[in-house]
Amino acid sequence: MQRKLARQFYYDMTLARQFEQAAAEQYTQGNIGGFLHLYPGEEAVAVGSLHAADAGDYVVSTYREHVHAMVRGVSARAVMAELFGRATGCSGGYGGSMHLFDAGRRFLGGYAIVGETFAVAAGAGYWLRLNDSAQIVLCYFGDGAANQGTFHESLNMAALWKLPVLFVCENNHYQIGTEIHRHSAVPEIYRRALAYGIDGRRVDGMDVVAVYEATRAAIQHVRSGNGPYLLECETYRYRGHSMADPGAYRSALELAELQARDPLEIFRARALAQGWLTDSDCQEAEQQAADAVADAVRFAAASPEPMELERSVYSTPLDLYGGQP
Numbered sequence: 627m628q629r630k631l632a633r634q635f636y637y638d639m640t641l642a643r644q645f646e647q648a649a650a651e652q653y654t655q656g657n658i659g660g661f662l663h664l665y666p667g668e669e670a671v672a673v674g675s676l677h678a679a680d681a682g683d684y685v686v687s688t689y690r691e692h693v694h695a696m697v698r699g700v701s702a703r704a705v706m707a708e709l710f711g712r713a714t715g716c717s718g719g720y721g722g723s724m725h726l727f728d729a730g731r732r733f734l735g736g737y738a739i740v741g742e743t744f745a746v747a748a749g750a751g752y753w754l755r756l757n758d759s760a761q762i763v764l765c766y767f768g769d770g771a772a773n774q775g776t777f778h779e780s781l782n783m784a785a786l787w788k789l790p791v792l793f794v795c796e797n798n799h800y801q802i803g804t805e806i807h808r809h810s811a812v813p814e815i816y817r818r819a820l821a822y823g824i825d826g827r828r829v830d831g832m833d834v835v836a837v838y839e840a841t842r843a844a845i846q847h848v849r850s851g852n853g854p855y856l857l858e859c860e861t862y863r864y865r866g867h868s869m870a871d872p873g874a875y876r877s878a879l880e881l882a883e884l885q886a887r888d889p890l891e892i893f894r895a896r897a898l899a900q901g902w903l904t905d906s907d908c909q910e911a912e913q914q915a916a917d918a919v920a921d922a923v924r925f926a927a928a929s930p931e932p933m934e935l936e937r938s939v940y941s942t943p944l945d946l947y948g949g950q951p
């Protein structure tokens with residue numbers, strides 16, 4: 627593996643881990659409102675898969691999408707400011723944690739509705755197909771979302787029309803507090819795609835290199851005009867479903883076992899052993915990530931509220947009345 631890519635993987639996963647930790651702290655301090663779904667444990671999925679895509683490819687994600695946006699190139703500042711609901715956020719402060727968006731980086735959003743992403747991705751894929759575009763769409767979704775009707779409707783149409791969509795399942799084995807064997811008759815999500823004539827496979831989602839390689843092969847399949855593909859990444863989230871969930875439905879033993887397969891630790895050990903990275907490369911990346919996160923929090927806290935808020939809600943701007951309704 628190239629040193630440059632190895633460093634990028636390690637930096638991005640470290641930034642992801644530290645960013646989410648800082649977001650949790652800011653939420654606890656009351657600086658972030660609404661819902662907040664965090665990604666620790668799942669970093670290898672977004673980092674490995676998005677680095678296998680081209681900058682011109684489109685990305686559709688869920689409400690657990692801070693890391694996808696950042697790997698896509700949205701700055702930590704713009705993401706943190708959006709979490710704070712500030713005008714400098716990537717959605718102008720109107721969206722918050724679940725609605726990050728950056729059209730310039732072809733990041734077509736986080737979506738709060740479970741299963742919403744499938745139809746958005748199929749629509750974007752249809753447009754690309756109509757225009758004979760070489761680009762594809764990467765569509766992220768959770769294991770629970772595969773039980774939604776939109777999953778089946780969208781996969782059927784995507785297969786029928788050979789749409790260039792790579793469906794990436796982030797199978798963390800839980801739909802809020804319900805474990806996969808209790809919510810899914812077929813717990814291997816990739817096998818559901820086979821029913822629609824879509825190829826798919828499973829990959830270890832705790833191994834960033836395995837995710838990267840599997841995604842490259844899957845993208846090659848989709849970009850060559852073979853229609854959609856479903857890549858299922860088996861992963862685990864360390865925290866509760868959201869900040870409102872203490873995650874008491876799973877045992878300390880289960881959590882400890884999965885944390886022992888930490889994607890950052892696995893990659894760090896492998897990169898050092900293979901000579902892709904040195905210890906000081908890793909320390910430098912960790913410091914750089916810590917600085918970027920601290921800077922993002924300072925930036926968000928110092929940013930103004932979205933002053934246009936009233937104009938987007940009321941048909942008559944309040945300032946016509948000198949601020950009095």
Ligand SMILES: Cc1ncc(C[n+]2csc(CCOP(=O)(O)OP(=O)(O)O)c2C)c(N)n1
Nearest residue numbers: 690738739740768769770771798800801802
């Ligand atoms: C249509 C719809 N139904 C229910 C919910 C409430 N809800 C939010 S997240 C979630 C669980 C989804 O689990 P999964 O798809 O596995 O994603 P994960 O949170 O594990 O990443 C549910 C049921 C919702 N947001 N939208």
Ligand SMILES: [Mg+2]
Nearest residue numbers: 768769800801
């Ligand atoms: Mg899940």
